[in-house]
Amino acid sequence: MAEDKKKLVKCLVCGAIFEEGEPVCPVCGVGPEYFTPHEEKEKKFRKDTEEIYIILGNGAAGVSAAEAVRERNATCSIVMVTKEDVLPYSRPMLTKAVMGKDERDELLLHEPEWYEEKRILNLTGKKAERIDTKEKEVIFDDGIRLKYDKCIYALGSECFIPPIPGHEKGEVVAIRRLSDIEKINSLLPRSKKAVVIGGGVLGLEAAWELKKSGLSVTVLEHGSQLMSRQLDQEAGEFLKSLILEKGIEVKFQADTREIEGDDHVTGVRLEGGEVIPADMVVISAGVRANCSLAQEAGASTGRAVVVNEHMETTIPGIYACGDCAEYKGINYAIWPQALEMGKAAGANATGERVSYKTVLASLTFHGMDTSLFAVGDAGKDPEKPYKVSIEKDETQKTYKAYYYQDGRLAGAILIGDTSEMGKILDQMEKGTV
Numbered sequence: 001m002a003e004d005k006k007k008l009v010k011c012l013v014c015g016a017i018f019e020e021g022e023p024v025c026p027v028c029g030v031g032p033e034y035f036t037p038h039e040e041k042e043k044k045f046r047k048d049t050e051e052i053y054i055i056l057g058n059g060a061a062g063v064s065a066a067e068a069v070r071e072r073n074a075t076c077s078i079v080m081v082t083k084e085d086v087l088p089y090s091r092p093m094l095t096k097a098v099m100g101k102d103e104r105d106e107l108l109l110h111e112p113e114w115y116e117e118k119r120i121l122n123l124t125g126k127k128a129e130r131i132d133t134k135e136k137e138v139i140f141d142d143g144i145r146l147k148y149d150k151c152i153y154a155l156g157s158e159c160f161i162p163p164i165p166g167h168e169k170g171e172v173v174a175i176r177r178l179s180d181i182e183k184i185n186s187l188l189p190r191s192k193k194a195v196v197i198g199g200g201v202l203g204l205e206a207a208w209e210l211k212k213s214g215l216s217v218t219v220l221e222h223g224s225q226l227m228s229r230q231l232d233q234e235a236g237e238f239l240k241s242l243i244l245e246k247g248i249e250v251k252f253q254a255d256t257r258e259i260e261g262d263d264h265v266t267g268v269r270l271e272g273g274e275v276i277p278a279d280m281v282v283i284s285a286g287v288r289a290n291c292s293l294a295q296e297a298g299a300s301t302g303r304a305v306v307v308n309e310h311m312e313t314t315i316p317g318i319y320a321c322g323d324c325a326e327y328k329g330i331n332y333a334i335w336p337q338a339l340e341m342g343k344a345a346g347a348n349a350t351g352e353r354v355s356y357k358t359v360l361a362s363l364t365f366h367g368m369d370t371s372l373f374a375v376g377d378a379g380k381d382p383e384k385p386y387k388v389s390i391e392k393d394e395t396q397k398t399y400k401a402y403y404y405q406d407g408r409l410a411g412a413i414l415i416g417d418t419s420e421m422g423k424i425l426d427q428m429e430k431g432t433v
Helices: 060-072 091-095 112-118 178-190 201-212 233-245 292-296 335-349 421-430
Strands: 008-011 017-019 035-038 052-056 077-081 120-123 128-132 137-140 145-147 150-153 157-159 193-197 216-221 249-252 256-260 267-270 275-277 280-283 287-289 305-307 318-320 325-327 362-367 370-376 387-393 398-405 408-415
Touching: 052 060, 052 145, 060 077, 060 112, 060 150, 060 335, 091 178, 091 201, 112 120, 128 292, 150 335, 178 280, 193 201, 193 267, 201 216, 201 280, 201 362, 233 249, 233 370, 233 387, 233 398, 233 408, 305 318, 318 335, 370 421, 408 421
Parallel strands: 052 077, 052 150, 077 120, 150 318, 193 216, 193 280, 216 249, 305 325
Antiparallel strands: 008 017, 008 035, 128 137, 137 145, 157 287, 256 267, 267 275, 362 370, 370 408, 387 398, 398 408
16 A cells, blocks of 8 residues: 655745644744645656766755755765755754754754765865866865766855954854854853844844843844835834833944954944943844855856856856845845755756746744734835735734735735735735735
C-alpha cells in the first residue's frame, strides 16, 4: 500500500513550506493562524549529470537553490559555502525571542541529517575572495580553489552602518548574523539602557526583545513617523501609541551625531545636543547587497547583481538570487523573495526554464504584544486617486486600512488583528476586488 503523501502548509509571513502539524513556523516563529494549505507541483524535469554546483552563501536563497537543484539532478555534486561557522539557520528569528538565550541549534533550518540525505555538502568558515570565470573556479581566503560547472551566487547582504563617530565601539551591534545575537547576549548582564537606531521592523523587534530582557530602551527614528514607506500617517501614530504603552521611548527626526564613551559606550548624542544614556547601541539602518565579488568577476550590478527572469547574471554559468540579486530593478531583501529566487535559480541552473515571478512587497511585524501586516500601495502616490476604507478600534487595539484603485485592492494595513492577511494576499495576487 502506497504511503500517504504528507500534507504541507505555507507560512504567509515568511513563505516557508513545511509539514502540517508544526506548532509554529520553524523559520519565523508565527503560529498556525498564519499557515495555509500548500500543494507542491510535481517536478517533471529531470537531468542527472556529474556537474559540480557551487552555491556561495547558505541563507534562505542558497538553501532553496540547493534543494531545487537536487530535486532535478540526482547525481550532481552540490557544495554550499559560507564564511559563517554554522549550518543554515533562520535569520528572521534573530530579532525574535532569542536574546538572552543559547538557542543556536533551535534556529537551524534543517538538521545535519537532512543535508546528508540530500547529499549537499556544507563548507563553513570559508570566505570567497574571487571568482575566476575563465577557469570556472572560486578562490577562498584559505587558498582553496573549488571548480564549478554552475555557480549560484547567494551571498545576501550586510547591515548598513552609517558613518557615525563611535560606531566601532564594542557595545555597538548591527544584527545580521547569529554571532551578533551572541554578542548582544554577552552584553546583556552588564547593560541597563539600550538605544536602537532605526524604527523599522528589525529595529522594533530588537527593541522589544531588549525591553523584555529588562533594559530601558529608546528608539531613534530619522523620519517623522514609523515605517513611513509602508504605513499611512494614522497607522504610524497608532503603532507608536502601542509601543509607548510598553514603556519604550521613541524619538522622531532623530539624527545621531555621535556614540559617546571612552572604553565603553556611555550614550548617544543627537544633532540637537541631547545625550541619551546607553550601555548598548543596536543599529538597524537597512542592508546593502553583497555584490562586489560578482561585480569584480564582470557581472552587471545596480543596487545588487542584475539578473533576468531565469536568475541568470550577465556571466554565463553564474546565477544570483536573494538579497544580493535584483530583477527589473527590484530588490526587496525579504525572506519570501529569497526563497522564490532561490527556487528559480536552482531550477534554471539544472537546465529547466523557469521564470521568476516577483513576490508582493509586504511587511510583517510581531512584537509589543501586537502584530502588523502591510502590503502594496497604502496611498503613497499623490498623483493617484484612492478610495480608502479605515476601521479603528481603540479598545481592541486594532487598525485596518484598505486602499483601492479602479475598484481593486491596491494596498492594505492591518494592526492588532492580521487574520485577513491570507485573504488580502490572495485578492492582490489575483487582482480581484
